[in-house]
Amino acid sequence: MRRSEVRDHDPSAYRREKRYTIVLIIVAFSIIFLRLVFLQIIQGNEFLEKSLTNAVRERSLLAVRGIILDVHSRPIAINRPAYNLVYFPVAGTDKEKTWQIFKDIFAPEQPPFSLEDLTQEGRGNEPVRLVKNISRLHIGRIEAMSNELPGVSIEVAPTRVYQYGEAMAHIVGYLGEISREEMSGDNYYGYRMGSIVGKKGIEKYRDLILKGRDGAEQIEVNVKGKGTRILGTVPPVAGHNVVLNIDADLQAEIYEAFRYRRGVAIVMDVNNGAIIAMVNSPSFDPNKFITGISEKEWKKLLSSSGNPLNNRAVAGLYPPASLYKPFIATAALEEKIVETNTSVYCRGSLEIGDNVFRCWKKEGHGRVDLHRAIVESCDVYFYSLAKSLTVDAIAKYAQRYGFGSLTGVDIEGERKGIVPTREWKFTRFRRSWVVGDTVSVTIGQGYNTVTPLQLAVAYAAIANGGTLWMPQIVKKITSLSGDIITEFPPKKMGETGISNETMAAIRMGLWGVVNDLGGTGALAKMSTVEVCGKTGTAQVVSMPRGEKKARYIVEDHALFAAYAPCQNPEIVAVVIMENAGHGGAVAAPLVRNIIESYIERKKVQLQ
Amino acid sequence: MAIKIDRRLFTDLNWSLLFVTLLCTIIGVVNIFSTGVIAPGVEQTPFYLKQLRWAGIAFILLIILISIDYRTIGRYSYLIYVLAIILLAMVDFVGHESRGSQRWLNFFGVSIQPSEFMKIAMVFVLAKYVSDNKQKGGYGFKELIKPLLLLMIPFWLVLKQPDLGTAIMILLIFLSMLIVVGLKKKETIIFSLLSVCAMPFLWFLLKDYQKIRIMTFLDPSRDPFGSGYHITQSIIAAGSGQILGKGFMEGSQTKLQFLPEQHTDFVFSVFAEEWGFLGAILLLLLLLHIILSGIKITYASRDYLGSLLAMGATAIIFWESVINIGMVLGLLPVVGIPLPFMSYGGSSLLVVFICVGVLLSVSMRRFSLQE
Numbered sequence: 014m015r016r017s018e019v020r021d022h023d024p025s026a027y028r029r030e031k032r033y034t035i036v037l038i039i040v041a042f043s044i045i046f047l048r049l050v051f052l053q054i055i056q057g058n059e060f061l062e063k064s065l066t067n068a069v070r071e072r073s074l075l076a077v078r079g080i081i082l083d084v085h086s087r088p089i090a091i092n093r094p095a096y097n098l099v100y101f102p103v104a105g106t107d108k109e110k111t112w113q114i115f116k117d118i119f120a121p122e123q124p125p126f127s128l129e130d131l132t133q134e135g136r137g138n139e140p141v142r143l144v145k146n147i148s149r150l151h152i153g154r155i156e157a158m159s160n161e162l163p164g165v166s167i168e169v170a171p172t173r174v175y176q177y178g179e180a181m182a183h184i185v186g187y188l189g190e191i192s193r194e195e196m197s198g199d200n201y202y203g204y205r206m207g208s209i210v211g212k213k214g215i216e217k218y219r220d221l222i223l224k225g226r227d228g229a230e231q232i233e234v235n236v237k238g239k240g241t242r243i244l245g246t247v248p249p250v251a252g253h254n255v256v257l258n259i260d261a262d263l264q265a266e267i268y269e270a271f272r273y274r275r276g277v278a279i280v281m282d283v284n285n286g287a288i289i290a291m292v293n294s295p296s297f298d299p300n301k302f303i304t305g306i307s308e309k310e311w312k313k314l315l316s317s318s319g320n321p322l323n324n325r326a327v328a329g330l331y332p333p334a335s336l337y338k339p340f341i342a343t344a345a346l347e348e349k350i351v352e353t354n355t356s357v358y359c360r361g362s363l364e365i366g367d368n369v370f371r372c373w374k375k376e377g378h379g380r381v382d383l384h385r386a387i388v389e390s391c392d393v394y395f396y397s398l399a400k401s402l403t404v405d406a407i408a409k410y411a412q413r414y415g416f417g418s419l420t421g422v423d424i425e426g427e428r429k430g431i432v433p434t435r436e437w438k439f440t441r442f443r444r445s446w447v448v449g450d451t452v453s454v455t456i457g458q459g460y461n462t463v464t465p466l467q468l469a470v471a472y473a474a475i476a477n478g479g480t481l482w483m484p485q486i487v488k489k490i491t492s493l494s495g496d497i498i499t500e501f502p503p504k505k506m507g508e509t510g511i512s513n514e515t516m517a518a519i520r521m522g523l524w525g526v527v528n529d530l531g532g533t534g535a536l537a538k539m540s541t542v543e544v545c546g547k548t549g550t551a552q553v554v555s556m557p558r559g560e561k562k563a564r565y566i567v568e569d570h571a572l573f574a575a576y577a578p579c580q581n582p583e584i585v586a587v588v589i590m591e592n593a594g595h596g597g598a599v600a601a602p603l604v605r606n607i608i609e610s611y612i613e614r615k616k617v618q619l620q
Numbered sequence: 621m622a623i624k625i626d627r628r629l630f631t632d633l634n635w636s637l638l639f640v641t642l643l644c645t646i647i648g649v650v651n652i653f654s655t656g657v658i659a660p661g662v663e664q665t666p667f668y669l670k671q672l673r674w675a676g677i678a679f680i681l682l683i684i685l686i687s688i689d690y691r692t693i694g695r696y697s698y699l700i701y702v703l704a705i706i707l708l709a710m711v712d713f714v715g716h717e718s719r720g721s722q723r724w725l726n727f728f729g730v731s732i733q734p735s736e737f738m739k740i741a742m743v744f745v746l747a748k749y750v751s752d753n754k755q756k757g758g759y760g761f762k763e764l765i766k767p768l769l770l771l772m773i774p775f776w777l778v779l780k781q782p783d784l785g786t787a788i789m790i791l792l793i794f795l796s797m798l799i800v801v802g803l804k805k806k807e808t809i810i811f812s813l814l815s816v817c818a819m820p821f822l823w824f825l826l827k828d829y830q831k832i833r834i835m836t837f838l839d840p841s842r843d844p845f846g847s848g849y850h851i852t853q854s855i856i857a858a859g860s861g862q863i864l865g866k867g868f869m870e871g872s873q874t875k876l877q878f879l880p881e882q883h884t885d886f887v888f889s890v891f892a893e894e895w896g897f898l899g900a901i902l903l904l905l906l907l908l909h910i911i912l913s914g915i916k917i918t919y920a921s922r923d924y925l926g927s928l929l930a931m932g933a934t935a936i937i938f939w940e941s942v943i944n945i946g947m948v949l950g951l952l953p954v955v956g957i958p959l960p961f962m963s964y965g966g967s968s969l970l971v972v973f974i975c976v977g978v979l980l981s982v983s984m985r986r987f988s989l990q991e
Contacts, residue, residue, distance in 0.1 A: 027919055031918075033799075035915055038912065041938075042904060042908050049904075049949070052949065056859055057861070057897075060855070060856050060860040061862055063860065
């Protein structure tokens with residue numbers, strides 16, 4: 014193939030290549046030509062027949078969605094049949110006439126769709142869903158008029174029912190029609206426009222497992238769009254069931270206790286991370302999303318001050334307040350800054366630098382050692398630690414308890430919170446750390462934020478001797494017939510690596526909070542079982558600056574974290590009640606009720 | 621540089637090529653009108669009107685291309701190539717997705733598909749590089765390294781989107797241009813063998829849905845509902861047109877929405893259904909005329925650059941036509957390649973008009989040898 018030396022001025026030297034290229038082109042076009050002869054001339058009649066008399070429609074057969082059960086197999090999310098009015102556009106029909114018939118059917122009301130819905134085109138092979146969840150009365154009327162309504166049919170489609178409604182909303186989530194964005198993303202390949210997918214919670218997180226696989230059916234339809242013969246079927250495959258660790262009745266009971274209150278409660282197994290209850294308040298009713306929530310209701314949910322759509326348990330960032338003190342104490346003991354018998358005199362306030370930091374108890378606690386400092390939640394004792402304990406050392410121990418990182422819980426939307434360090438403050442604010450900052454951190458205020466779930470994991474680690482378990486909502490996945498498909502064994506996220514002596518001192522302190530005379534959590538004390546816990550009261554600073562008079566009084570958040578029994582602990586319970594007052598007064602009694610109820614239920618289960 | 625329109629260039633214009641191009645485009649617009657598909661969204665413009673608007677813009681572009689010497693294109697070819705690569709890479713960051721793949725970029729409300737423009741940029745850059753690096757006795761392996769690099773960058777970016785159709789197109793354009801580049805004998809054999817061996821590896825780069833499509837093509841009964849259904853409906857549409865067709869706007873497959881993508885990838889079925897065998901053959905002959913004119917221009921060019929540009933432009937029109945029609949008639953797997961002049965789509969129409977513009981430009985300057 015000599016060419017370039019003569020190329021430019023002698024194209025005739027390339028006759029051979031030119032001929033080959035032309036032959037290739039002619040061959041390709043000839044194949045197409047022959048194919049057209051075959052399709053249009055030889056088989057043309059058959060295809061014409063197919064296209065005119067026997068139109069083949071494709072209809073998807075919806076897979077039955079798996080149900081969601083609680084730990085005792087109580088159904089949480091189930092399916093119930095519902096009927097949809099669907100419409101296939103059929104050529105040559107009088108849409109105006111069809112519209113008139115629909116008007117009669119729905120009289121005295123207007124049909125819940127418009128004439129335009131009948132005339133819309135370009136949706137390919139998917140029918141238009143005119144009415145979802147149509148009433149039986151209207152079904153009867155439509156069936157009676159079916160000969161006058163070409164292309165109209167009633168489709169049986171299951172709808173979801175959430176048995177526990179608001180109490181479970183943030184855990185199970187809800188379903189909705191797939192959005193355009195989801196449709197084009199990689200995660201939803203194989204879904205069609207109009208497919209129903211999980212939008213939140215377990216419904217979303219486990220969508221692939223729950224949804225099963227839709228089948229399809231090819232139907233011959235006559236000119237009026239009515240099915241005449243089924244040509245082939247790919248049967249749908251039902252989705253799997255999801256079994257949760259949640260005890261739904263306990264969950265519902267706790268939710269009741271939160272009525273008209275904002276807050277979170279988490280109950281978790283300290284020995285494996287199984288989440289037994291996770292309550293958020295305010296909540297929303299997931300059943301309302303099934304038939305499509307109205308614009309007005311959606312906006313109300315979004316703009317509501319309580320933010321009912323927010324899953325506070327995993328995404329709510331709170332100051333840990335005094336619930337942080339056991340971890341500060343851990344840091345101080347491990348770093349050998351204090352010993353258990355080191356004592357501090359509390360006069361009700363402490364001066365550090367130019368600032369005076371006040372204890373919550375104005376008259377002071379007098380002489381306190383570590384145990385009493387935890388039991389009576391003495392702020393001054395912890396302030397005094399800030400003189401020798403650096404914020405970076407605090408951060409080291411906080412991080413060992415899982416603060417500042419995701420717990421790995423199997424639900425979406427989890428947040429990390431903040432464990433402040435010198436470096437963090439500098440990158441964030443371009444200001445260097447001052448000792449006053451550390452003082453705020455020692456009582457869990459200041460830059461610290463944690464999620465309620467992080468608190469549950471950390472207190473569980475105190476209870477079980479130092480293991481951080483990954484919180485798990487889902488226990489197992491089972492088939493339609495109940496066989497186990499996948500089980501989720503407990504997963505260790507890490508060990509705190511704190512010495513036994515330190516752990517013992519902290520646990521002793523937590524025992525004292527509830528059981529000592531003068532302990533701040535005395536209201537959590539019960540006769541049946543020993544409870545260990547810690548109270549917290551988070552100061553909410555949101556009073557507008559410079560205003561002469563506060564427009565509203567902001568009350569503190571009440572926090573309480575506890576585990577029980579103190580010997581061989583089983584569960585941890587964390588409660589945060591927003592703007593409710595003192596932790597010991599408001600949150601501790603609720604925790605007691607939760608633990609009591611848990612023990613009662615366990616007894617019943619054992620019988 | 622002043623644009624001078626030489627009288628002689630005017631008389632040397634390949635009028636039949638221009639005429640057939642415009643004829644095909646008009647047939648295309650009429651055909652899209654017949655599908656009656658309307659753009660979704662607020663504006664509700666029928667697609668045929670949007671296509672007509674695009675055709676106008678494309679025609680102006682064509683006139684500009686004829687007026688300038690194709691050697692000017694050569695001069696800017698690297699710039700064009702780099703721009704096309706940047707646009708392509710941008711798709712990954714700011715592009716919007718449609719049906720599982722990311723192909724579009726939005727510019728002032730106009731969606732463009734950079735992978736379309738990559739095809740023509742590939743032609744430009746390869747023509748420029750090879751014409752600047754002539755090799756006695758054709759290219760060997762060593763000489764091929766740089767052109768292959770020029771090929772691999774866009775090939776990889778397009779495949780990643782994922783847009784299998786355009787990736788294959790870019791590869792075919794490259795291979796077609798090698799005919800003009802010329803390979804040494806040993807290289808020709810090894811290169812063909814390598815291409816065949818590379819096929820199975822390509823398989824691993826494909827997304828699941830692309831694999832499913834290819835497997836469905838090999839065995840339509842695998843998936844009678846997904847892409848198998850589309851091919852079946854497309855064949856029924858084309859076949860039912862018979863010799864004379866069902867007539868303009870009378871295609872029942874089209875009107876009853878059995879046919880998928882009827883204004884884009886499956887336009888040929890619509891045309892074949894309504895205009896029958898005779899219409900389809902006429903359209904094939906028109907396309908064949910354009911392609912053979914392209915080959916003629918390739919081998920009549922006064923210089924190497926012109927030959928290479930013309931070959932590349934012809935390759936785009938040829939492969940797109942053959943693959944698209946082969947696909948809708950069930951001869952090839954569904955890979956999403958538009959039919960030149962006929963499929964709805966501004967980017968695609970602009971690109972084929974640029975191809976014709978290049979051909980006309982090379983053709984009318986075939987006698988003038990002055991530099």
